[in-house]
Amino acid sequence: MELWFTEIHTPNVRFSIKVDRQLYSYTSEFQRIDIFESQEFGRILTLDGLMMVAEKDEFIYHDMIVHVPMATNPEIKRVLLIGAGDGGAVRELTRYDGIEHIDMVEIDKEVVKACREYLPSLSYKLSDPRVHLHFEDGLKFVRTRENEYDLIIVDSTDPFGPGEGLFTKEFYGNCYKALKADGILVNQHESPYYPEDALAMNRAHQRIKAFFPICKVYQAHIPTYPSGHWLFGLASKQYDPLKVDLNRWERLGLHTRYYNTDLHKGCFALPTYALELLEHGEDDDE
Numbered sequence: 001m002e003l004w005f006t007e008i009h010t011p012n013v014r015f016s017i018k019v020d021r022q023l024y025s026y027t028s029e030f031q032r033i034d035i036f037e038s039q040e041f042g043r044i045l046t047l048d049g050l051m052m053v054a055e056k057d058e059f060i061y062h063d064m065i066v067h068v069p070m071a072t073n074p075e076i077k078r079v080l081l082i083g084a085g086d087g088g089a090v091r092e093l094t095r096y097d098g099i100e101h102i103d104m105v106e107i108d109k110e111v112v113k114a115c116r117e118y119l120p121s122l123s124y125k126l127s128d129p130r131v132h133l134h135f136e137d138g139l140k141f142v143r144t145r146e147n148e149y150d151l152i153i154v155d156s157t158d159p160f161g162p163g164e165g166l167f168t169k170e171f172y173g174n175c176y177k178a179l180k181a182d183g184i185l186v187n188q189h190e191s192p193y194y195p196e197d198a199l200a201m202n203r204a205h206q207r208i209k210a211f212f213p214i215c216k217v218y219q220a221h222i223p224t225y226p227s228g229h230w231l232f233g234l235a236s237k238q239y240d241p242l243k244v245d246l247n248r249w250e251r252l253g254l255h256t257r258y259y260n261t262d263l264h265k266g267c268f269a270l271p272t273y274a275l276e277l278l279e280h281g282e283d284d285d286e
């Protein structure tokens with residue numbers, strides 16, 4: 001008998017991974033949490049049936065969501081990390097000795113508990129003394145913060161369910177307020193390929209542009225995400241990621257499996273169809 005994890009990408013497209021066994025399943029107050037073991041991608045975490053992380057390709061996503069902003073401003077000391085319950089972003093952030101404080105705001109403590117037990121290769125740095133875990137809604141948490149962070153990373157689920165509030169104008173405006181004068185906001189920015197993802201990407205981009213003077217989007221190929229073509233947003237109050245001295249990052253001597261400073265320059269060069277989708281967004285009143 002064969003077991004398969006299948007994610008519905010569109011009504012006409014499904015993505016399946018053959019699994020050897022299911023390691024965990026639990027329904028928290030926020031979502032269904034499943035962890036599977038697979039030959040091709042190692043262990044995979046899904047939330048409400050949607051792929052979150054896979055051991056074999058998570059290095060791509062976590063390299064790109066952390067090292068692009070860190071190379072843009074290697075002086076980053078205080079970080080707000082929203083979502084990120086698997087611990088992968090924390091693992092990469094804690095490689096920087098210059099980072100002094102990380103507030104990690106994850107709405108669902110059950111995700112952290114499951115990842116601590118079944119995904120240690122991602123979650124093993126959650127116990128770093130610089131990491132301060134807050135099990136609450138990132139939308140509410142950021143309302144009370146002002147001029148506090150050098151970097152905010154939004155490593156959230158998609159814009160529905162618990163993650164919906166993390167794609168609103170209110171949230172991005174509060175992120176702007178919570179950032180210092182040279183602060184940077186990075187978010188998982190969905191994808192230009194399938195219509196639903198492209199709409200979410202476009203809405204997020206229009207809303208972020210309403211607050212930040214510098215708004216750029218960069219890309220990576222993530223095999224386990226819908227279409228594989230995944231985007232990240234980088235919004236900045238002062239630093240342009242393409243006009244900084246990347247030798248400062250090189251001098252840190254960090255080895256990264258996906259990110260490098262040539263890729264840093266290249267990943268912001270997007271296909272025409274993605275640029276057109278980003279540029280011709282409809283304003284909304286969200």
Ligand code: SAM
Pocket residue numbers: 030047051052053061082083084085086105106107108111136137138139155156157158161162163164165166188
């Ligand atoms: N890399 C994955 C992706 O791009 O889809 C996301 C990984 S991480 C597992 C996403 C986390 O966001 C989940 O653990 C989820 O519980 C958390 N989350 C969703 N909505 C949230 C909210 N409003 N505040 C804080 N965390 C939230």
